[in-house]
Amino acid sequence: MSSQAPDCSTRDATPLASATPRVGIALLVAAGLAAVPAIFLGREHGAWTLLIPAAMVALSVAAFIFASATTPLSNDGVRRAGRWRAYRKHLAAVAQGKEPSPGMPAAAVLPFAVSFGLASSWSKYLKRQGLPVPAWFHAIDPGSPAGFPAFVAAGGAGTSGGGGSVAGAGGGASGAR
DSSP: OOSSOOOOOOOOOHHHHHHHHHHHHHHHHHHHHHHHHHHHHHHHOOOOGGGOOOOOOHHHHHHHHHHHHHSSOOOHHHHHHHHHHHHHHHHHHHHHSOOOOOOHHHHHHHHHHHTTOOOOHHHHHHHHHTTTGGGGGGGTTOOOOOHHHHHHHHHHTTOOOSOOOOTTTTTTTTTTT
């Protein structure tokens, strides 16, 4: 496997894949709205009036199944995602000693390893191999006044959701409105 990182440019998602969940939701809402008059009409015309809302629910289920079975990536995007996964697997194997070193300086490979969540294993790998570590990868001095804010920022960087970021959290203190 090549030690070179894959190309990271992507193409737009296919419009059909991104629209399908919305169609499913719209059909489900329409089925709920159509069920109300169908129930009242059912008293006069029988249970046949519920076939239209039932068909809409069936189409909605089919749309959700289709949406979960398709990817929002183009064919090129799927190929590129596969290459990125293979590169992550390669970097993990190198850090575990299962594959030879990539032949590139650690400073060139380490940002990818960190972004793939392999910082800990690569830290151990660099220590075992006695390789130099870039300045940005060193731990902050415990006596440094910047240590705790950096720890908080790094801890928050690994979480998803929540509705804010460390950089945007101080908007009130900065005078921003």
